[in-house]
Amino acid sequence: MSAIAAAVGFDGLGSWFDHHRRLTTALRWLGWATAGVLVYAVLILLYGKSPLHAFHEIWAHTLSSKFGLQDVAVRMTPLLFAALAVTIPARIGQVNVGGEGQIFAGGAGAAWVALTFTSWPAWLLLPAMAVGGMLGGGVWAGIAGFLKARGWLSEVFSTVLMNYIAILGVSALVFGPWRDPTSSNYPQSRELVPAARLPHVGASRVDITIFIALGLIVGFDWLLRRTRWGLEIRAIGGNPYAALRNGVPVSRYILAAMVIGGALAGLAGMGQLSALQFRLNPGLSASFGYMGFLISWLAGHNPRLIVPMTFLLAVLASSGDILQISQGLPSAIVTVLSATLMMIVLLARAGRRPA
């Protein structure tokens, strides 16, 4: 069978897809989008509200208003980093479920820098915080990567488990040693000095790290397609057994991909801390790590699809809040929708894969 599949199945199927790739892709996206809208409409109907009215509300408060667009961009920033943190390891077959923990570890690293070197000027302190954030997230993911590269423990388990440690670890810090003595009620650190706050775009709430994230995505796409390292990454992703025999240092790539992924998640944590919250607290990330995981899988780990997918999920997340405020619908409705979409997409993909 395999000989025939190689000679015929792939050949026939492959060339058909090559010829009609644009068309089939467009149709597939259209199908998913329609399915998503329908599921959303049904959910809203179940609550006895009018889907049309709800969709109009969403449109009015996200895409057609300046404030709405800003809100979407603010939500996109950590998600772009978190999605890359999943995509980079995924390209060599590593499943990084630990984005959430790496965001917390990165936030803690950046906070330590900011709370320690309070007298540094912004041009020195901000890069130092970024390094701290990347180190925090990178080391956190690197532990999982090391265990995997050694063949000791699957990264799926280690990253999930280390999420709990990181989240609870940050809680322990802000309840204990880093607790701000002046805020008696809230478990949070002292407020960051002004030099430790990221500049924003004009007067908006959007901070400059969104450009770093976009640049990294473009860069990673270029690296994959054009460079020797991209070739080796795609080789490992295609067949690690064969890649190893071609001389690709597979274990080193596993470790590097996890460390880099974790470092980027750490940057998301640094951004949340330094651009929006200004204090380390247990609410550093609103499940951005998990949503990044969702985005990367929806995008099929294709860097070019990360941005539109992130945009989509950011609009969805935004719409959840809007519906909660204007229609009294629970915002969890968005979580249900995201999960449904994820399953639809994964099922559609499983169906296309040659047996």
Add this chain to the structure above:
Amino acid sequence: MSIAAAPSPVTASAQHATDPLLEARGISKRFGPLLAVDQADLALRPGVHALLGENGAGKSTLVKILYGYEQADAGEILLDGRSVQVRSPADARRLGIGLVFQQFTLIPALTVAENIALFLPDLPPVLDQQKIGRRIRELSERYGLAVDPARRVGTLSLPEQQRVEILRVLLAGARVLIFDEPTSTLPAQEVDALFDVFRRLRDDGYPILFITHKLPEVFALADTVTVMRRGAVVDTVAIAEVNEEQLVQMMFGETPATVHRGEVHPAGTTVLSLAGATCLGEGRPLVDLDLTIAAGEIVGVAGVAGNGQRELADAIVGVSRIKQGRRLLLGADASRWSVRRLRDAGVAYVPERALAEELIWNMTLEENVILGSPGRYSHLGGLTVDRRTLKEDFSGRMAALGLELPDASRRAGTLSGGNAQRFAVARELARDPKLLVALYPTRGLDVPTAAAVQELLLAARERGCGVLLVSQDLAELTTLSDRLLVMRDARIVADLNPRTADPYEIGALMTGGEA
């Protein structure tokens, strides 16, 4: 059918009946653009029937249709002269059609009896182990299929596992037995034993169909032979009425070239040596292994699969680490070198199925060439690719090997298995290797492709490359090798002259038995 019932062998008188037990008429099957089976007719009467053809001739597809794995686009299957629908392997088994697979489908953690019970129709909720065991022993004795029902399958050798496969097909009530390349994994003695089983089954009136591409087997065993080429049945003839040459012509349309081996070179400088090497990589450990390969020499390695051959290749190409002892490449201590460093120093590798083990199927051929030696095609330390060198290598050096190369921008996965194998060998030879490790490089290839790959191995030898050739094909090993090693239990147990070695002696060394 209950376990206790006899497996309903056809009575001896049926041998004289002219009506076939199982018949396929006008079977066609299309996969995309390829017509894999083209209006094939096949009739099975009691006796041994060979289905002969090169790879991709449609043998396997036809058998899969008979067994319900694939559905025919056209044609019908008749059992006892009545048209039947075989939509799944379960249907086939219910109808009494049994298939013994090329790759075994047993569960290693279960015992022989449990594996067989799992396969039986109408399995009762509470298993009567004794009854199953008794039935197994009865059949074992009748057909010479010696195996202990209480053993765990994981502890059995490959030939023993094959016996279990045959037993369970018989116990499940098969009336027709189909074997998919049953001898491909067996050493010489075991092939004889298997043929003895076939003869006993034939004497009990079973129709037996066995797929093969080896002519000697056809003449040793078959009563009739059906030859397929490019999906179509060329002819079905009684074995007494054909000779080898005619069958070859039927298979290929013309007589393929045979491989010619040049004169034996005086042994050159040592390319590679393992000195007391101990490796604990994946698979079984290699302990205290010594091996030398000289320039311009093909060192053959014979052995039953799973006796450390794969691990030996991994140890040489650097996939597994040398824990003790040394690995020397051209006199330099390469014990701690990575795969990449060894490759850059001139080590090349060709596996059994290049598409699964060496090429990346979703990358283009060009990219696969780069992957093999990225240093050679990198500009700016890897930032960009040196297209010019790549083109020169591809259309110059690789084409100079006398191969028709497909378009460099094609994906590797679109090549047929044979073409992928040729490409993989060419890719490695274009790098001018000092040492080539070939692991079952021709297994499963049709005769012309296998010959082409063998020619390439000889070409490497002519250029002064040392070659380690691991193979299961004794004829290939004795034809190509300058020295022949035998591996058993992850040890090299013999170093023979391939010109004088007796196949039965080699077989005995492989299995640890007496010649």
